[in-house]
Amino acid sequence: MSVQAVVKRVTIPQLMACKRQRKIVALTAHSAPVARAIDPHVDFVLIGDSTAMVAYGLPNTLSISLETIAQHTAAVARSTQRACIVADLPFGSYQESLAQAFRSAGYLLSQGADAVKLEGGAIMAETIQYLSSRGIPVLAHIGLMPQYVNTMGGYLSQGKSPEEAARIRADAHAVQRAGAFGVVLEGVQEALAAEITAQVSIPTIGIGASPACDGQILVTEDILGLSGERVPKFVKRYADLDTMMRKAVEQYAEDVRSGAFPEPQHCFGVKST
Numbered sequence: 001m002s003v004q005a006v007v008k009r010v011t012i013p014q015l016m017a018c019k020r021q022r023k024i025v026a027l028t029a030h031s032a033p034v035a036r037a038i039d040p041h042v043d044f045v046l047i048g049d050s051t052a053m054v055a056y057g058l059p060n061t062l063s064i065s066l067e068t069i070a071q072h073t074a075a076v077a078r079s080t081q082r083a084c085i086v087a088d089l090p091f092g093s094y095q096e097s098l099a100q101a102f103r104s105a106g107y108l109l110s111q112g113a114d115a116v117k118l119e120g121g122a123i124m125a126e127t128i129q130y131l132s133s134r135g136i137p138v139l140a141h142i143g144l145m146p147q148y149v150n151t152m153g154g155y156l157s158q159g160k161s162p163e164e165a166a167r168i169r170a171d172a173h174a175v176q177r178a179g180a181f182g183v184v185l186e187g188v189q190e191a192l193a194a195e196i197t198a199q200v201s202i203p204t205i206g207i208g209a210s211p212a213c214d215g216q217i218l219v220t221e222d223i224l225g226l227s228g229e230r231v232p233k234f235v236k237r238y239a240d241l242d243t244m245m246r247k248a249v250e251q252y253a254e255d256v257r258s259g260a261f262p263e264p265q266h267c268f269g270v271k272s273t
């Protein structure tokens with residue numbers, strides 16, 4: 001029998017049980033080093049379609065493929081032991097039909113995801129019901145939905161008018177009824193987030209949605225200072241890794257040019273004859 005300690009991943013029922021007990025902590029990751037760094041500290045890690053923007057320099061999240069999300073999901077799953085793995089279903093991989101959604105979500109689970117996330121409320125209820133009743137846990141994402149950037153006309157906070165707030169409230173109830181294990185609330189005001197969090201029995205995960213939510217998620221590059229100057233208003237920067245990287249690379253370049261690097265300890269011994 002192995003003496004190696006078996007670290008069990010956080011399960012979906014464990015995440016659900018956090019509701020009103022303790023805050024759920026989540027961050028995004030798409031690479032091994034970031035996944036290793038966040039694994040001990042988060043309840044779940046999201047392989048977000050924001051990878052399109054923060055890792056591939058694309059202008060929005062619309063053009064990242066299922067295959068690319070799958071590759072990053074496999075990398076993150078290999079590099080973590082503890083955190084639950086949630087992968088974003090990218091734009092175009094689930095809206096066409098229930099069969100397409102199951103095929104895409106099933107593929108992400110085969111690559112190491114424990115659950116998938118998809119954008120949409122009432123409009124996606126049938127899909128959420130289809131997947132969750134067939135063994136694929138679904139995290140819903142409502143409010144500001146980046147895959148709707150073209151119909152919204154930008155990344156605008158949602159639920160400001162009473163009609164919009166009522167729609168988001170109805171979306172939260174619809175995804176709960178459909179079987180979502182949780183719901184991401186993005187870019188909604190505190191009063192609405194607090195009301196939804198109090199009304200639904202599944203955990204709410206906020207991003208730009210106030211401390212009233214049952215948990216919080218942010219894009220890791222944003223908190224590390226690796227996503228450029230323009231970050232959403234809701235981001236808090238905890239480090240400036242961009243400056244650290246630039247300084248390290250500048251020093252390396254200087255050392256190569258001056259001959260200060262490599263030193264003897266960086267060289268393989270030359271056998272004297």
Ligand SMILES: Nc1nc(=O)c2c([nH]1)NC[C@@H]1CN(c3ccc(C(=O)N[C@@H](CCC(=O)O)C(=O)O)cc3)CN21
Nearest residue numbers: 050053054061146155156157219222227231232233234
């Ligand atoms: N790096 C990164 N971080 C994110 O949080 C993120 C992504 N990328 N890509 C996908 C979406 C896009 N997101 C965004 C992007 C910008 C704003 C933003 O700047 N919003 C304005 C408010 C606009 C308004 O309501 O008028 C802001 O000032 O925060 C919000 C969410 C969140 N997601």
Ligand SMILES: CC(C)C(=O)C(=O)O
Nearest residue numbers: 028048049050218219
């Ligand atoms: C909720 C968030 C952070 C998301 O969907 C993403 O990073 O793609």
Ligand SMILES: [Mg+2]
Nearest residue numbers: 048049050088
């Ligand atoms: Mg996303």
